[in-house]
Amino acid sequence: MSSEQPYQNFLDNNPYPRALKSYDFLPHHGSAVYLNYQGKKLINFSSSDYLGLATHPLLIERSQQYVQTLGVGSTASRLVSGNFSLYDALEKKIALAMKKPAALILGAGYQANTSVLEALLDPAILKQRALVFCDRLCHASLLATTRFVADVKRFQHNDLIHLATLLKKYAPDTRPKFIIVESIYSMDGDEVDFNALILLAKKYHAFLYVDDAHAVGMAGRLGYGKAPDYAADIDMIMGTFSKALGSFGAYIACSEIMRDYLINKCKGFIYSTGPSPAVLGAMDAALELVPAMQEARLRVVDYAARLRAFLRENNLDHGASQTHIVPWIIGDTEKTLAISVLLQEQGILGTPIRPPSVPVGKSRIRFCLTAAHSEEDIRHLLEVLRSVIHLNIKNNN
Ligand SMILES: Cc1ncc(COP(=O)(O)O)c(C=O)c1O
Incomplete structure (x- = not known):
């Protein structure tokens, strides 16, 4: 048996293998929010750069x-x-x-x-x-x-x-x-x-x-x-x-x-x-x-409240979120991965989070609202979510 066999076995038996994707900043935007992924513009809703300071x-x-x-x-x-x-x-x-x-x-x-x-x-x-x-x-x-x-x-x-x-x-x-x-x-x-x-x-x-x-x-x-x-x-x-x-x-x-x-x-x-x-x-x-960034924090609070309201109005589960981190808890991992792909097709980067990062049955898209997002970005996110829901993807929970 090769010395790497146990690791190969792990990879072979991993139902949802993780792989690195490489993004670039969108030229001329100078912000970590707008990414270029294989020639497509994505608005990043999975970043922890909550105040947009990474490019300040x-x-x-x-x-x-x-x-x-x-x-x-x-x-x-x-x-x-x-x-x-x-x-x-x-x-x-x-x-x-x-x-x-x-x-x-x-x-x-x-x-x-x-x-x-x-x-x-x-x-x-x-x-x-x-x-x-x-x-x-x-x-x-x-x-x-x-x-x-x-x-x-x-x-x-x-x-x-x-x-x-x-x-x-x-x-x-x-x-x-x-x-x-x-x-x-x-x-x-x-x-x-x-x-x-x-x-x-x-x-x-x-x-x-x-x-x-x-x-x-x-x-x-x-x-x-x-x-x-x-x-x-x-x-x-x-x-x-x-x-x-x-x-x-x-x-x-x-x-x-x-x-x-x-x-x-x-x-x-x-x-x-x-x-x-x-x-x-x-x-x-x-x-x-x-x-001195209180205005930016308040804007993020407002974005997050609007996203939670949208999810609630559509009977989608955002758990107990009270902050700038707003999960859409879908439950099933397969479905979460599929929804993430649909979002990406419409220019939204919402990375799927699955076990072991979250408990089994609690897979989710975790949206992070940031001060670098514009009003237009938030409107686009809600529009895309609305269209994804209309594709008849219902929440598991
Ligand atoms: C609660 C918490 N603590 C610690 C860390 C690790 O921080 P870093 O990314 O700087 O290693 C993270 C990052 O994911 C986190 O979410």
Whole structure:
């Protein structure tokens, strides 16, 4: 048997194989919203560039400035020799924005969650395996290492009564307790109830870890996410620069002690080259722009409300979405794939999301509304959806 046989077997038995498609920007548009796919114009409704910052002139300019000064690489792990003073300045700005005493930049959101949680839950440090209470729909990165180092109890999605029941059941257990949630769930666009969650975390002395990836830039008093508005009661905030903030990378906002601990223990920080100066420039500019983008956020709120209203009026399921992420939950994977093709034929990029990214029977087209969409784009989306529905494709659920 060839050494690649097991992998070939997996590919052969995968009913819905994933494949990369390559898109180009549509010439002269200068926006990530309008794509050219094999000669066809597509309006991208599957992008996480919620504020349109990926092509914003200030991010591009600052990124170029940093590259001019420092080159394109940080040349080493920050603990070795790759720690430019720009990192320190930026981390101070992040800490201020997220209302925590300190912050640390990491390579990517996935890397941040996997390596920070591995360090946070390290049984050698805690002298025992921690008990982790994690929402059933938490992103894969929140569980990837967690499940190996801690005992994980998953509660029903956004069901804080279920969480309370589990916390009560394990109250006599003296092991350290952690609660892991997202503030806005990536595939459902619904939000956690922070007030109730914080009461529970306090009552059961649980460490609260919040992934604010889909909220930063889009929610909160100054637009820096939902978590900063509750920062005093959240132990650790994780967020990304890769979604509404337009570029790449992640941050952890926490206490000085926890930052020092991560610098000493987080393998994804210690054993990884610091992000490129190009990315640092884009991060810096995005942080500067976000508070003044309230008009853009309100426009996205309006787009999302109109899409949800349309789906409801047509008896289509948008789940519990309350934000800029609006899923059309179709259920059947085959049907979801077919609808995605129909949308694409009419110029709408709505990527199908299927298991394991979502539970079996919950395949969907996940629409992301962004400030880079125009009124005309939204009207076109609704028109195309109307025509697809008229093709007599009914919702499964
Ligand atoms: C909730 C959540 N956390 C973390 C990540 C990972 O972030 P990144 O894309 O920066 O690796 C994602 C991205 O899909 C996400 O949705």
